[in-house]
Amino acid sequence: MTRFWRRLMIAGVVLGIALGIIIGPSVSTLIRLVVDRPADDDAGWSSKVGWRLCNAAIAAWPNKPAPACWKLAICDNEANLNARERARLDQMLAAAKCDP
Numbered sequence: 001m002t003r004f005w006r007r008l009m010i011a012g013v014v015l016g017i018a019l020g021i022i023i024g025p026s027v028s029t030l031i032r033l034v035v036d037r038p039a040d041d042d043a044g045w046s047s048k049v050g051w052r053l054c055n056a057a058i059a060a061w062p063n064k065p066a067p068a069c070w071k072l073a074i075c076d077n078e079a080n081l082n083a084r085e086r087a088r089l090d091q092m093l094a095a096a097k098c099d100p
Contacts, residue, residue, distance in 0.1 A: 045067070045071050045074065050071070050074050050078075051074055051075065051078040051079040053067075053071075054074065054075035054078075054079035054081070054085075054089075055079070055081075055085065057071070057075070058075065058081075058085050058088050058089055058092065061088065061092050062095075066092045066095060066096045068096075069093075069096055069098035069099070072089065072092055072093055072096065072098055073098070075089055076089060076093070
């Protein structure tokens with residue numbers, strides 16, 4: 001290997017390390033933002049995505065008590081429910097004596 005190629009190789013490695021140090025944190029932050037989306041468990045009833053908790057609440061009823069009426073209203077208004085879940089939600093609303 002000649003001196004030219006050896007120096008070119010060393011310069012490439014040094015340049016790669018420098019670029020990794022400069023660009024690395026922003027790339028890792030971007031990857032973290034894409035991969036670490038908030039899970040449904042992280043959603044609170046009062047958050048924008050509170051409707052994500054509806055399916056679990058409907059599936060757990062009657063073994064677990066129904067959520068408060070305002071939470072059921074979120075499910076009624078915002079959740080995309082199939083016919084079976086909608087019927088079960090109506091039963092939950094009636095059992096909790098929530099206003100229609």
